[in-house]
Amino acid sequence: MSASTASIPCQHLRVAESDVGEVALCPDCGVVSVVLAFMTLRIPLAEFGVFQGMLSRAQSRISALPTAYGNEARADALTGPESHLH
Numbered sequence: 600m601s602a603s604t605a606s607i608p609c610q611h612l613r614v615a616e617s618d619v620g621e622v623a624l625c626p627d628c629g630v631v632s633v634v635l636a637f638m639t640l641r642i643p644l645a646e647f648g649v650f651q652g653m654l655s656r657a658q659s660r661i662s663a664l665p666t667a668y669g670n671e672a673r674a675d676a677l678t679g680p681e682s683h684l685h
């Protein structure tokens with residue numbers, strides 16, 4: 600109910616990018632957008648650190664699995680085996 604910027608387009612600041620997507624911050628909204636090939640996650644800035652920590656724990660556990668779910672499978676799982684961006 601307190602929004603006063605309805606007519607002002609958001610200015611997204613790209614803060615990181617990689618082969619699988621990019622991360623953009625909207626300082627006005629306080630939202631971090633994680634943009635992947637076919638989906639975008641919008642996460643409140645206050646929760647982004649928690650989100651990042653969750654991903655780090657997931658990667659740690661995946662890497663610790665005895666089978667080959669580690670580095671090789673990561674990129675392919677996100678983009679498909681034949682859709683590399685570079």
Ligand SMILES: [Zn+2]
Nearest residue numbers: 609625627628
């Ligand atoms: Zn915004």
